[in-house]
Amino acid sequence: MVLEYLSQAFSIVFTPYGFIALTFAVFLGLIFGMLPGLTATMAVALLTGLTYSFDGPLAVMVLLGVYIGAISGGCQSAILLNIPGTPASAATAVDGFPLARQGKGGLAIFVANMSSFSGTIISVLMLIMFTPLLTSAALKFNSHEMFLLSVFGVVICGNLTSGGRPVKGWIAGFVGLLISQVGRDTVGSFARFTFGNMNLTGGISLLPVMIGLFGFPEIVASFSAAKRQLVQSQKFSAKEGFSIYRRNWFNVIRSSVLGAVMGAIPGVGEDTGGWLSYWAQKKSAKNPEMYGKGCIDGVVSAEAGNNAAVGGAIIPVLSLAIPGSAPAAVLLAAFWMHGYRPGPLLMTDTPEFLYYVIVFMVVSSILMWFLASNMSKLSVRILQIDQRILMPTIFISSVIGAFVVNNRIFDVKLMFVFGLIGVAMNYMKYPSAPFLLGVILGNMADENLRRALILYDGSIMPFFTRPISIFFIIFILALMLPQFAFFRKLTAPLKQVFSRKKNT
C-alpha cells in the first residue's frame, strides 16, 4: 500500500505540469524568503488563495514547495544584507553577515543551503516516524482532551513567542480565541457577535486574517523603508564548503532534531527552531567567543534548525490538526480548503496524504538546494529590488488572495481590518502567532468543551480523572503558574532547598 501511495505521489510530481509548477513554486518561495518583509507565512497565504482552482494534491505540492523555498531563501539576505529575509533566518545573520564582510558570503550561502537541505530531510524522517504514532495516540483523545489541547496550544505559544512577557502572549491568544467565536456556533447554530451582518454569520475566514496579520505590517513598514547596503556574493570553493559540512555532521543532526521539535510545538515555528539550534551549538562549542564574529558553524546550526522546523511544524498539522507554526497554520487552512481533513482520522480516511506530503517535501528540498545553489547572481539582483515599489504591488496580490476563497469583497475588507490590528500588535509588542493560533483553535475549543459538558451532564470531573487530560492540565498549570507572584512565593522555600543542595 505504502509503495502504491508513494508512486501516486511521484506520478503527481513528475508530470510535466506538476514538475514545472513545483519548480516555479520553490523558486517563488526562495524569492519571497530572500526579500526582507515578505515572510513564508505571507507566501503560503498568498499562494493558498491563488492556487484555489488547482487540484487538491497539486495545490498542496505547490504550497509545500513555496514554504520550503521561503524558509531557505531567507538566508541569502541575512548573509548579504544583515537583514533576515524571513524572521526564521535572523539567527543566520548573526554569523552570516560578518562572514560576508570577510569575503566569505558565497561560502556561507553554499553551506547554509546544504544545511537547509539536510534540516528539511531530517525533519521529513521525523515526520515519517512521528505522524502515524501521534495520529494513533490522538485517536484516544475525546472532547475533554481536544479542548485542553487547544488551550495548551495557545498557552505554550503565548509563552514562547512573547519575549519574556507571557501575559501579552496569552492576551494575544485569547483575543484570537474570541475572534473565532464570531458567527454561528457549531453546537446550536446560534449567531454570535455578528452585529446583524450576514457576512459574519459564517464566521471569520482564516485567510484574510492571516494575510492581514502577517503581511500588512510589513507593507506599512515599507512606506518608510530606507536604502539597503549590500555585500556582493563572493566566489568560493565548493570543496571547502563540503569539508565544513562534513565537519559539522553532528551539529546538523542536533540542530535538525531541535528545530523539528520546536517546529512541532503549536504556533512556535521556524524562528525559534533557528535560534534554539544556534544557541545549543554556541553553548557546546569550544570557541563560543567566535560566535557573532563570523563562525560558519553558527550558520550551519541556524539554517539546519529553521528548515527542520518546517517538517516539525507539519507533524501536529497532520496528526492533531494543530499547526506548529504560522505558515503551517496557513497550510492547514489550505488542506481544509482542498478537502483534506488532517487530524486523528487522517490515516484512516486519507492514508495516502501523508505519503504525498513526504514525497512533495523531499522533492521540494532537492529542488530548493539545486535552485538556491545556482542563483547567486540572480539573488543579488533580486535583493536590489526597491521594497517601496515591491510591497504595494504585493498588497494588490494580497487583495486577490483574500478575495478568491469566498469571492467576497467583504473578505478583503476583513483583511484590511486585521491588517490594522496586526500593525497595532506589532507596535505594542504583542506576538501575532498566538493570536492566529487562537483564531484557528477557537472553534475546536468551543465545540469540544460544550460537547464534553453536555455528555457528562455538566460534570467537570472527567477532566481530572482521564490520564491524558491530567497530563495536559499539569502542563498548562506548569506554564501559567510561575507567572503569578503567589505561586513564586509558595515555591520559594523549595527553590532555596534545591539551590542549597546544589551548592553543597
Next chain:
Amino acid sequence: MSVKKTSANEPATQPAEDSLGPDTELERDVYGIEVVDDAKTSHQDFLTSLILIGISIYVIITSLGYWQKQKVVFYESAGFVPILITSGLLLMSIRLMRQSLKQDSVKNYIVRIKKGTVETIKSNKVHRALVGLALFWVYVFLMLGKMPFWLASFLTLAAVLVFVRFDKKWQTSLKMIVIAALCVAGIVGLFQFAFSVPMP
C-alpha cells in the same frame, strides 16, 4: 537603483540600515524572540489593558444575553465559551494593568500617552504610513467592486508609488506610473488569464 554595492574583498564600512533591521542586534531570549522592555511599553500596556477590560465586560454582558435568549443550561448556551474566554482575558488585562501601574502612575501615563500621540502625529514616518494606509482604505472600501479591478488597482498603485517615491521630479512620477501599469498588467495577466483566478 539606489543600492550601494561593495566589492568582494572590500568590507562594508557601515552595517545595513533599514527600518526592518538590523534585526540581529535586538536583545533576544533563548528562543530568539525580541525581549520586551517593560519600561518602554508600560504606557502602551496600560492603554491596551484599559481597552481590553472594556471589551471583556461588553462581551460578557452580550454573552449572558445569548444565554437568556436561548433558555438552555448555561454550559449549552452559545455564550458559555465566550464568557470563559473573556473572563480569562479580563483577568490577564487586570494583571497587565497592575504590572504597568507598578512601573508608573496613572497621571504620568496620561501625560506619556498624550506626549506619545503628539510625537507620533508629528513623525514623518507615521505621516507616510498614514497616507499609504488612507490610499489603501479608499481602494478597499470605496473602489473595489465599484469599478473594474484593473482600473482600481492601477489608480491605487500609481498613487502609492508616486507618493512613496515622491521627489518633485515629473520623470520619477512618470516612471512610477509606468511601473504601476506594468505591475497591474502582470498581476491581472498572471492570475486572471494564466491561473483563471476570479478578480474582485
